[in-house]
Amino acid sequence: MNKPHCHSGRASLRLVRQKQSCDLCDTRQLCEDLWSDQAVMNGVGDVIQPKGPYAAGERIYRIEDQSKSLFIIKEGAVKVEKVLSDGNCHISGFYFPGDLIGLESVDDEKYRYDAITLEQTSVCELPLDRLYEHDESLVSFQQTIMSLLGKRVRQADDMLTHARYLNAEQRLLLFFEMLCTRYFVQIIDSKHKLRLPMSKGDIASYLGMRPESVSRALRKLQNLGIIENHLKTIEIKDIAVAKKMICNS
């Protein structure tokens, strides 16, 4: 199960994560469970619905809608955001192929965020009510969701720590590192030149900053020779220094 592109049990769940093995994919276990012989025999697989492709800017789920499903991202990129009472937007996270979105609505009535595509995106829908069925064939499925919830909690906790102890430049470098390691991003030419599917404003919201501050921090990093910033393309020129900057807080 270590070879790339292992999610090929069926076309609808073929989660291709370019340049990465399935080991890094959150939903690997999920896919295996859902397409196991036993699950297929019991018809579990049939409730999984492929949806999309969505164009950029479409909503996969909408805040306040009844939360009925989780979604695995097959291709594309998604931002999960919420409009605050003062009209500002707060982006809770960015998600990429192999990620599962909607976990924060487990055991809640409604979605608390909008999930909006950043580019052409396809997903698989997993009905939430299946989570709670006592079906023998779903036990492994439930455990996988539980694992992902544990991960999600840790991720949120880490984010809180970073938000408090890192300055503008450090947050941006950490963000780029996350994109490179944890997530799928389109990597151009060299290994450390990446294309951002989201706007600078989105990044600002995610990192708890203003767009102006993002601009200034990027310029500062560029002047230091650590990165090259051109529109939606970022090149990390000095990874050693970058990593040192993140740690020395």
Add this chain to the structure above:
Amino acid sequence: MNKPHCHSGRASLRLVRQKQSCDLCDTRQLCEDLWSDQAVMNGVGDVIQPKGPYAAGERIYRIEDQSKSLFIIKEGAVKVEKVLSDGNCHISGFYFPGDLIGLESVDDEKYRYDAITLEQTSVCELPLDRLYEHDESLVSFQQTIMSLLGKRVRQADDMLTHARYLNAEQRLLLFFEMLCTRYFVQIIDSKHKLRLPMSKGDIASYLGMRPESVSRALRKLQNLGIIENHLKTIEIKDIAVAKKMICNS
């Protein structure tokens, strides 16, 4: 199941949450499941170990230790914290009777925080490995943990939002409101005079501030006549204005 003090199936799980009904208790469902006829019949209840009482300042679990259990707090108060690389402390949360701690270690090898008692505290230990057993009698138990994980994710997300969009005074007022509504705190005399089991420094760390800033913000709120601050005792004098301050961000 709406009457107070419903956790009286057995002494070891009697989670008395003063002045609050069990509806507000995170672990109500858990207790019901664990002490259901079927669970008891299958011997599930016997794996739940009462521990304590711990004195103030003791560790319930230790960072880097192998994570083997969750803990329900029966009495007392607990802070969950981590020492950062620069020597600073980051407090992830405060927990009170009826709360479940250790959820962030679900599906992880080790604890990522220290859980330290703030006063005399007793807990019940729930072995994590039971979570993943295919035992029929544990299905409901698993679902409850899943629900709590969902809640925990939402809580962390909310915290992130607040950390970004509220100033020092607003954060403190929101913190006090949380203590009053969601958590158990020792309430003295009137309904809105409460005793804080944690230090001002702990509060600062939790809210992402410096102790000095907490002091100044409290003074400001006191000068405005909204609160009265004396050592470990806080009195909310003008709740209407306090709530208005939190919302108008």
Add this chain to the structure above:
DNA sequence: CGATCAATTGAGTGTGTTCAATGTCAGTGG
């Protein structure tokens, strides 16, 4: 090509931090 939105840059402001000093309380021992 102009219109529109995103991104950048500049100048001035403000909130919370840093560093240092002082004040307060609880516990201890003379």
Add this chain to the structure above:
DNA sequence: CCACTGACATTGAACACACTCAATTGATCG
């Protein structure tokens, strides 16, 4: 009972970082 201690809490002054407001540039698209 009082002085001494150490941890916590408060206060003050100067500073730094990110924010706000405003103007400009740049990219994209009909």
